[in-house]
Amino acid sequence: MNARILSSVSMAILLLGSACLAPASPPAGVRWLGEMEIASGRGEKGPWQQNDSRYDYVDDPSVAIHASGDIDVAWVAQKTKDVFFQTISADGARQGEPVNVSRNPATFSWLPRLVISPKNPKKIYILWQEIIFSGGSHGGDILFAYSEDGGATFSAPRNLSSSMGGDGKGRLTRDIWSNGSLDLALDNKGALYAAWTEYEGMLWLARSSDGGKSFSLPRRIAGDKRLPARAPSLATGPGNTIYLAWTVGEDPAAAIRVARSDDGGDTFGKPQLVGAGQGHADAPKLALDAGGVLHLAYAQSTGGPLGRYLVRHARSLDGGKSFEAPRTISTPSPDVPTGAAYPALTSDAQGRLLMLWEAYPDPASAPRGLAFAVSADGGKTFTQPAMVPGSRDPAGGVNGSQQGMLMKKLAMNGNGAIAVVNSSLEPEERSRIWLMRGTWPR
Numbered sequence: 001m002n003a004r005i006l007s008s009v010s011m012a013i014l015l016l017g018s019a020c021l022a023p024a025s026p027p028a029g030v031r032w033l034g035e036m037e038i039a040s041g042r043g044e045k046g047p048w049q050q051n052d053s054r055y056d057y058v059d060d061p062s063v064a065i066h067a068s069g070d071i072d073v074a075w076v077a078q079k080t081k082d083v084f085f086q087t088i089s090a091d092g093a094r095q096g097e098p099v100n101v102s103r104n105p106a107t108f109s110w111l112p113r114l115v116i117s118p119k120n121p122k123k124i125y126i127l128w129q130e131i132i133f134s135g136g137s138h139g140g141d142i143l144f145a146y147s148e149d150g151g152a153t154f155s156a157p158r159n160l161s162s163s164m165g166g167d168g169k170g171r172l173t174r175d176i177w178s179n180g181s182l183d184l185a186l187d188n189k190g191a192l193y194a195a196w197t198e199y200e201g202m203l204w205l206a207r208s209s210d211g212g213k214s215f216s217l218p219r220r221i222a223g224d225k226r227l228p229a230r231a232p233s234l235a236t237g238p239g240n241t242i243y244l245a246w247t248v249g250e251d252p253a254a255a256i257r258v259a260r261s262d263d264g265g266d267t268f269g270k271p272q273l274v275g276a277g278q279g280h281a282d283a284p285k286l287a288l289d290a291g292g293v294l295h296l297a298y299a300q301s302t303g304g305p306l307g308r309y310l311v312r313h314a315r316s317l318d319g320g321k322s323f324e325a326p327r328t329i330s331t332p333s334p335d336v337p338t339g340a341a342y343p344a345l346t347s348d349a350q351g352r353l354l355m356l357w358e359a360y361p362d363p364a365s366a367p368r369g370l371a372f373a374v375s376a377d378g379g380k381t382f383t384q385p386a387m388v389p390g391s392r393d394p395a396g397g398v399n400g401s402q403q404g405m406l407m408k409k410l411a412m413n414g415n416g417a418i419a420v421v422n423s424s425l426e427p428e429e430r431s432r433i434w435l436m437r438g439t440w441p442r
Helices: none
Strands: 031-041 058-065 071-077 082-088 094-100 109-116 124-130 141-147 170-173 176-178 182-186 192-197 203-208 219-222 229-236 242-248 256-261 272-274 280-288 294-301 309-316 339-347 353-360 370-375 410-412 417-426 430-439
Touching: 031 058, 031 071, 031 082, 058 109, 058 410, 058 417, 058 430, 071 109, 071 124, 071 417, 071 430, 082 109, 082 124, 109 182, 124 182, 124 192, 141 192, 170 229, 176 229, 182 229, 192 229, 192 242, 219 256, 242 280, 242 294, 256 280, 256 294, 294 339, 294 353, 309 339, 309 353, 339 410, 353 410, 370 417
Parallel strands: 229 280, 280 339
Antiparallel strands: 031 430, 058 071, 071 082, 082 094, 109 124, 124 141, 170 176, 182 192, 192 203, 203 219, 229 242, 242 256, 256 272, 280 294, 294 309, 339 353, 353 370, 410 417, 417 430
């Protein structure tokens, strides 16, 4: 691959700016319960030769958490080119052996997303990017599988995109993109929504009303070759309400777009622009809290793509019709590196918010470890940032993913139980994926 992937190795990021934050460090109330290894492997990442590449490392973790506190983790073993799944009980015990979800060693599988049904925890849904070359300029399709027995078995993978557009890629420029430009969400009626972008620029949405057994044909929501859509994020609300956020490439001053649908994704209103005129906004994440407030986290750089980024938060009190002025959350603190990008965001049943982001030690480095901040007042204020204990690889490996940092490393349930995953690679030596558990008592 001659073009550059926007990844943990190629993106240098430094925090700028300040915010109005609650003076608490470390974040008050959150207790971390230790870490555990999920998978490990070698550290071989040879030159890109499409699906004949010599890759032998573990990467791309994604996490979801049950109401019970049990934790589901999905990840990729690059040696076998497959997505694997395992459940960890609330007390940190492994439940059985890892399950191979993708089961296709001929093509690389990358950057899965996990969703658990809150009404039936036996139903688990996984979406990922499969590097299928079908005649276009870039390989990639969006695959999906489901389990109805708590992850013991999964359905045969279903190709939702089947296109030549290079699905799963989020393009910044012709030569720079991220893989993992996709998302998956479940609404309160059990409908599933899958969103993704392609290298050619379009943003697509597909819906399933039968638990993933079938999907609608993908609908184009936005994006084109001139302004390619990138990094979609979904959130679902009451009834048939869906929120969809994304950014665009080929624009050094890109704003985040947030659009709302009230008919289950059949139509969307005009997108609201967040962060316009303040630099390049990227990697949005949406969360709808228990009070119906819509929260948006994203990264922003005054220097354009690949410039110096900070992590920001904005909220909408009127269902996405307007947003309050964004505020910077990733302010410096003694123990937290100044660089920040690729945020994650989640809330609990009380409307408390937890935000996570990749921590960059210096402007020219890849991320090492994960930082976080919390809000106990619905996003009005956030604590001073702190590092997630154990989130740095002690062997010095850099944070994954090696395919681009658009990931889902954070989950929190309604009771404040927290799950964080990370991966690291020390080239030619070792790779690992690990889980950090925490709690935020009421």
